[in-house]
Amino acid sequence: MKTALKQTGAPEESDQPVAQTKDKVWFGGYLLFLIALGGLYYLVSLRFLGLSEGAVVWVLRLSRGAFILTLILGVAKASDVYLIGRIEDPVPRYNLRRIQKLIVALLMAFTAVTMWSNWYTTVVSLGLISLILGFALQTPITSFIGWIYIMVRAPYRVGDRIKIGSATGDVIDVSYLDTTLWEFGGYLSTDHPSGRIIRFPNSSVLNSAIYNYTWPVFPYVWNEIIFNVGYESDLDFVAKTMQEVAEEEVGEAMMERIRVYRELLAQTPVDALEVREHPSVLFRISSNTWLEAIVRYLVHPKEAGRVKTRLIKKLLAKLNAAPDRALFPKGNAR
Structure with a gap:
């Protein structure tokens, strides 16, 4: 690791x-x-x-x-x-x-x-006060324990992109009692910052699943683009074109990431034989009258939106250049 x-x-x-x-x-x-x-x-x-x-x-x-x-x-x-x-590293320095x-x-x-009393008397007094406050302030104390858990187990760090409960965003602060996120997505349909701040108590990490998209060992996620194409399309041409365009955009970087990914999987019982070094293209029958052409690739989550936009533009340009081989929905059939 x-x-x-x-x-x-x-x-x-x-x-x-x-x-x-x-x-x-x-x-x-x-x-x-x-x-x-x-x-x-x-x-x-x-x-x-x-x-x-x-x-x-x-x-x-x-x-x-x-x-x-x-x-x-x-x-x-x-x-x-x-x-x-x-x-x-700024993250452990911050912690x-x-x-x-x-x-x-x-x-x-x-x-x-x-300064004003005997140290033994002070310790006893602090113990009694702590006992009383422990009953009165259970939620803040649990959040403080959550902060200790975050420091020790590091389910996320400042700068990570996470999802916990319904909150998704980039961690910008981890205080003793709560964590602050810079929300992305949210009410938007894309993976862009919404401008809203989310704050949740640290006690949430003790009873909620945490999805970390940028954990330091492997800060990448799988992403995909889906196009609807007709059954009469030249599927070999569509697959080859989509794979070539995706490789041109993310190919070399993806090969290096997959190499690290395989080394991580080699330390686990997970079978790594299906992990491909290049973008892959799959076809799936859609719920309507079209086929779904899917190109899947590896990308840093904070670059996912920009990479997808560039790929869509390049894919459409290549596929639309051969309308007789890549048949897209047209007019009111979209």
Whole structure:
């Protein structure tokens, strides 16, 4: 599976990210603030500022908590620039930043609470609060579990084209509680963006089938074009013409995709003998008085509409050039 994933596309060359000027400013600010907090803590602990005992305890807690919070933010910033920023694939980079923000928020919240109370008491209190909220917020918690499932099992990623329930679209955001799709198709008759946004709770992935049209190992789907032709047509000519036109449009790219597809199928019990490297033409009896001539080919789902439009134009031009061999419905017989 990993070998096939590497074959689906050549890696893009990119420079390893380095700290930009604004990042260096942030790092410098964090460092200066940490030094200032450390100095304040040291002076107060030695009673150099002449504060009362109650004020000393309060300032020590505050400076210690602020020091830890600043340290958390600094480490998060450094990991974002020097670790996560080095990942070339934008999808895992996006997911890791989501996870990092969640961890940072939890650590900061825990630190802020423990500034004013004993950490053991805080843990017990948080446990009781979590138990109460668990009953009151079952749906959001289930959606959060769905987000963890999406991160671990990756049924889809940002940029994938999916269908879940009646919703179909390109994933543009996966938050902690819901997923946002840029709808395609919808009320339109073609596979084009409708302009509408679909948002559904992440809990849906736990009890719904997910159709992923662009999973990274093999981001292609089968597509077909159907023409009605008469029984008196030269079927060999129609089949040859349709196959030649389709091969001219998608032939070389399709051969490479089929090679990867066969390697994937070889790892399963599925019989791969019927998987052809070239576009295929089939004939089927229609429910009316015509035959259906079908050309089937492999295409990237986000290119399906444009490829189909080009193929229809070329097919019609070739077939209409021989009206005595390719008989189409005419007039009121359409």
